[in-house]
Amino acid sequence: MTEQITDVAGTDEVGRGCLAGPVVAAMVILDPEKAIPGLADSKTLSPARREQLALQIKLKASAWSIGRAEASEIDRINIFHASLLAMRRAYEALPIKPGKVLVDGKYCPDLSCACESVIGGDRTVAAISAASILAKVARDSEMAILDVLYPGYVFSRHKAYLTELHQSRLLELGPSPIHRYTFSPIAKARLETAVNQPGTSANDTVR
Known part of the structure; x- marks a missing residue:
């Protein structure tokens, strides 16, 4: 008999192609009883819509978390490994440990549960879409703070x-x-x- 996995999380990261600041990942376990209409790849949404959906995700998801890797870590271990590190930190911060994690892209972080990569998952898997939105909103908010701390770079x-x-x-x-x-x-x-x-x-x- 096939073992049933009850909690499935989605994860995605943002900031891989940036020249400054952290790479940020989010992980989300959606509640099947609390639908969140409009979930999509964060890149296809306006900033205002992302903010709205991020609030709904935080209110309705069974669990969510944010992980990150700093610019100094990116320089030390490279952006690929730093992105996986950010996802692993998001997993470690998740208050409910899922039975499986679905990851946007080709590669999975090293986790203590089953992990599956999904190419284009931020467009096709609701939990990954939710994670992409949370990660994008979190990183954009931080860049606004860094704008103040490091004036001139905008x-x-x-x-x-x-x-x-x-x-x-x-x-x-x-x-x-x-x-x-x-x-x-x-x-x-x-x-x-x-x-x-x-x-x-x-x-x-x-x-």
């Missing part, structure tokens, strides 16, 4: 993705302590800033 607008605005601020100000120094655009900006500022060298660091 993190609240571009969320640390490589935009024309972000690139221009990098060339003007140089990398901040929360930038990911192993990412090539940051290494390049660091070199160019050193060249344009007499008395500094590429080996100097603000960390």
